[in-house]
Amino acid sequence: MIAIENLHKSYGKLQVLRNVSVEFSPGKVVSIIGPNGAGKTTLSKCILGMVLPDSGEIKIDGQSVLGKHAYRSQIGYMPQIGRYPENMKIRQVIEMIRDIRKDAKEVDEELIGLYSLKEIDEKRMGALSGGTKQKVSAALAFMFNPRILILDEPTAGLDPIAAEILKSKILKEKKRGKLILITSHIMSEIEEVADEVLCLVDGSIKFYETIPDLKAHTQEERLSRAVAKIMNEGYHP
Numbered sequence: 001m002i003a004i005e006n007l008h009k010s011y012g013k014l015q016v017l018r019n020v021s022v023e024f025s026p027g028k029v030v031s032i033i034g035p036n037g038a039g040k041t042t043l044s045k046c047i048l049g050m051v052l053p054d055s056g057e058i059k060i061d062g063q064s065v066l067g068k069h070a071y072r073s074q075i076g077y078m079p080q081i082g083r084y085p086e087n088m089k090i091r092q093v094i095e096m097i098r099d100i101r102k103d104a105k106e107v108d109e110e111l112i113g114l115y116s117l118k119e120i121d122e123k124r125m126g127a128l129s130g131g132t133k134q135k136v137s138a139a140l141a142f143m144f145n146p147r148i149l150i151l152d153e154p155t156a157g158l159d160p161i162a163a164e165i166l167k168s169k170i171l172k173e174k175k176r177g178k179l180i181l182i183t184s185h186i187m188s189e190i191e192e193v194a195d196e197v198l199c200l201v202d203g204s205i206k207f208y209e210t211i212p213d214l215k216a217h218t219q220e221e222r223l224s225r226a227v228a229k230i231m232n233e234g235y236h237p
């Protein structure tokens with residue numbers, strides 16, 4: 001579904017992505033992990049067209065997406081920190097996005113309901129807690145039934161119940177054949193929702209494996225220990 005070939009990106013002298021090549025298939029949850037600054041968000045933003053790579057190729061269903069825009073309607077994005085006009089009410093933000101996406105055949109309001117956002121939709125975005133803002137971001141990401149979801153540390157800041165709701169939604173959409181890419185540092189959570197783990201270190205792929213394979217190769221039962229073993233011992237699966 002997504003094929004990334006020999007992707008390079010630098011910010012000035014800082015090389016952030018080094019020759020990244022990877023393919024993602026539909027119906028999978030892929031967790032992108034790696035130390036702070038490893039290039040996870042940059043890779044996500046390249047797929048989204050928010051960052052232009054210096055060289056390499058990104059294809060969706062065999063078609064290059066570099067420099068194009070229309071493909072973006074197939075991707076739902078939940079940023080690490082959602083930035084919204086402070087004075088807009090929740091209701092107005094949702095209406096605005098619906099208006100932009102008038103073409104969408106299906107509108108999925110499940111998260112709006114589960115997060116009770118209608119009940120507070122007269123509140124201004126600037127007055128919301130960080131977690132409530134995250135709920136709005138999550139609801140918007142899933143709203144137009146996108147084939148691909150890119151979620152950047154989606155549960156950071158959500159309370160445990162809200163996080164469970166989001167995890168269930170991720171698994172439900174996966175079953176419907178969506179490809180879901182999640183950046184996260186929380187290994188227990190990755191273990192709950194992800195099928196595969198892509199690990200970036202210094203902008204290069206350290207490994208890309210299914211969770212059962214990672215555990216088998218490292219002979220560890222817990223993902224956190226398996227990942228720690230690979231990182232600490234320079235082990236190459």
Ligand SMILES: Nc1ncnc2c1ncn2[C@@H]1O[C@H](COP(=O)(O)OP(=O)(O)OP(=O)(O)O)[C@@H](O)[C@H]1O
Pocket residue numbers: 011014016034035036037038039040041042043
């Ligand atoms: N617009 C930018 N201009 C300059 N440097 C940038 C820019 N965006 C990111 N960087 C740098 O690129 C590197 C990779 O950043 P990125 O946000 O992709 O990392 P990450 O793996 O998502 O990190 P984290 O786990 O902290 O979210 C970092 O050193 C960061 O400071």
